[in-house]
Amino acid sequence: MARHFLGLYLLIVVTLAVVSWGQDRLLQVYSKPDPGEMRPVAAMMSLLTDRLHQAPPESWRNLIAGVAARTGVDVEVFATHEIAGADTLEKLGRGENAYMRSSQGDSWVLKRIDDEHVLALRSREPVAKRGVLDWAVTLLFYALIALVLMFWIWPLTRDLRTLEKAAAQYGNRNWQFAAPIKQHSQIYPLAQTFRKMAARIDGLIASHQDMSNAVSHEIKTPLSRMQFEIELARHATSVAELKGSLSNIKTDIEAIDGLVKATLGYSILERADLTLNxxxxxxxxxxxxxxxxxxxxxxxxxxxxxxxxxxxxxxxxxxxxxxxxxxxxxxxxxxxxxxxxxxxxxxxxxxxxxxxxxxxxxxxxxxxxxxxxxxxxxxxxxxxxxxxxxxxxxxxxxxxxxxxxxxxxxxxxxxxxxxxxxxxxxxxxx
Ligand SMILES: Nc1ncnc2c1ncn2[C@@H]1O[C@H](COP(=O)(O)OP(=O)(O)OP(=O)(O)O)[C@@H](O)[C@H]1O
Ligand SMILES: [Mg+2]
CATH class of the missing domain: 3.30.565.10 (Histidine kinase-like ATPase, C-terminal domain)
Structure with missing residues (x-):
């Protein structure tokens, strides 16, 4: 029981942790730059390209390096052929800002300066890489959720076990169905159904026992009478006596026949699969x-x-x-x-x-x-x-x-x- 419980608990914790990790990954892959946050960036990029257009292309790299050194903003000038991706190039061609994300988690905002040059602004996003403490806190969080779940599941497991034990005992020909399951339990209706079923089986067994007791008892009397009549017939001295005994034997046979017919008629009604016409x-x-x-x-x-x-x-x-x-x-x-x-x-x-x-x-x-x-x-x-x-x-x-x-x-x-x-x-x- 405890092993089952622990197994289930660990399963819930691991599932939650995997789901959370998967969710992080998905967010990373599909998250789009927030347009609200990108607007000032776009404005800055636009200003910078305008500024660059006023200077000769040979001085662009120096100029941008100067801006980067003064403001601490990570900007660079790339040659267009350094940019990969048809989508990105197409966007740049239309004069729009393009976004790129490197495998290291850096993201770039790109803007075309002229056919050969692209202005690139790099933002180092805090990559969703978790440290040990992060992981520990996340795990603790999910462990708590799992614990709450287990508190909910625990009584259910316990009651099911009780029911299982009661059913197994009943099946072991104990014919006593005792499952102490409280009325507020979720499986109370199931236990009630079991109880009804057990009562019905009890009733059937009792009625079959009654029937076989009664049948054997009812048959015994005419049988011993028949034995007695046969003895009488064997020692009969006249045909009339013999006929008398035979007629008594016939009556007893009829009695047994009547009993068998009545019992069969009744046992048909006791069958579980009777269908009404x-x-x-x-x-x-x-x-x-x-x-x-x-x-x-x-x-x-x-x-x-x-x-x-x-x-x-x-x-x-x-x-x-x-x-x-x-x-x-x-x-x-x-x-x-x-x-x-x-x-x-x-x-x-x-x-x-x-x-x-x-x-x-x-x-x-x-x-x-x-x-x-x-x-x-x-x-x-x-x-x-x-x-x-x-x-x-x-x-x-x-x-x-x-x-x-x-x-x-x-x-x-x-x-x-x-x-x-x-x-x-x-x-x-x-
Ligand atoms: N109309 C009645 N008036 C008085 N007692 C009755 C009446 N009907 C049944 N009983 C009583 O109920 C008992 C059970 O009746 P039931 O019909 O089950 O069996 P039975 O008539 O004795 O036998 P069977 O019906 O098998 O021939 C009877 O033995 C009798 O004591
Ligand atoms: Mg009757």
Whole structure:
């Protein structure tokens, strides 16, 4: 960690130093003489050339040497052929001032006197050459900037490390995601996403564990009954006894088959890559049809009534999942209702709402969230068990896949009320 940090710090310092050096060089190459500063120079050059024109050319060098000695200004007379550069020569030809910069950093202002002679004024600019102290100060300056940057980066690096450790621990099958990242941290949203993901994985693992425990437990009972029946059949003394045992074995096989089917149906809904087959359906016809076919499965003497909002003719849902939702709710209600079941469907405030109510014992308030878990049955009947405790888990998952939610309440009829809501335009998420 410290090594990483030091590496990053040095990288920032070196980058800043290189950038600063590069900037100096660029300025040197592209800087143009400041016209404000050059104006007096141009005036002086003009005066000097005028003065020279009044004297014979042989005396020019002496004259200029005299000016240089008197004023300390570095002026000279050059022969035109000593001047290099087509650009410069062209400018001089037009009578303009030309500027030249030597590789040693001297800069020259040139002016044509006549065809053979050029007046040159040299200014020794302080070349941007840095001394050791300059370099030290610059380095210190950038080191400070880098330090400020590091203060900003440090918590980020630290939090990322914490997150990485937590994720690695989680990946090591520890199944505990503990990343103490504060709310003001920049990576807090990332940590939250990780937390949600971990919770979802926890949920999946728990549900798979529940499922395999329940399946093995549920299979064990009919299997041992079958073993017992086979023993009985082996020692059967009459065909009737044999037939009785075989028929019991058949019932147990059916029980196992039913469990496998229900578990598979549920595990499909638990898959992460389920895609909904969304389309529009006429609920004014669909709900009565499902109710009608379920009527045959409920005990005699129970009346099912359905009320569907008149204009619910284009409800969007996955028909297969919706049918399984309504059927499961009807089976439950049919199992517990005393005499009546009410199904209603309405669209309210952008939500589709399906309600199934009965006049049975209802579901106690403290058990209402538990019954949505897979393989939870509140009071399994003694003797031959009915169902597996998967119905409400299936209902919840199917509605969640539609981006909706299911809640349990009390019906005006006296029993349980299960209300499933999902958006009129489902987003196919959970
Ligand atoms: N309408 C209801 N009235 C009273 N209790 C109910 C009602 N619906 C469900 N329950 C309770 O909730 C439990 C879980 O219901 P769920 O539908 O998940 O499983 P199940 O009906 O027992 O089995 P399965 O649906 O797999 O055949 C039931 O065992 C029952 O105790
Ligand atoms: Mg059920």
């Amino acid at each position: 969304l389309s529009e359906h006429d609920f004014t016809a669909l709900i009565p049809a499902i109710v009608q076919s379920a009527q045959g499965d409920v005990r005699g003497g129970i009346a099912i009534t359905s009320t569907v909002q008149n204009d619910a003719t284009r409800v969007i849902c996955d028909i297969h999942l919706f049918e399984s939702v309504l059927r499961n709710l009807l089976y439950n209600a049919g199992r517990y209702a005393a005499s009546q079941i009410k199904v209603s469907f309405a669209v309210r405030a952008g939500l589709n709402e399906l309600r199934v109510e009965d006049d049975g014992p209802g579901i106690p308030e403290d058990q209402r969230s538990r019954v949505f878990q897979s393989f939870v049955q509140l009071n399994p009947q003694a003797g031959r068990k009915v169902g597996y405790g998967l119905g409400l888990a299936i209902v919840k998952r199917a509605i969640e896949w539609h981006g909706g939610d299911v809640r349990i309440g009390e019906s005006a009829l006296g029993g349980a009320l299960v209300a499933a809501n999902w958006p009129v335009t489902p987003t196919s998420t959970r």
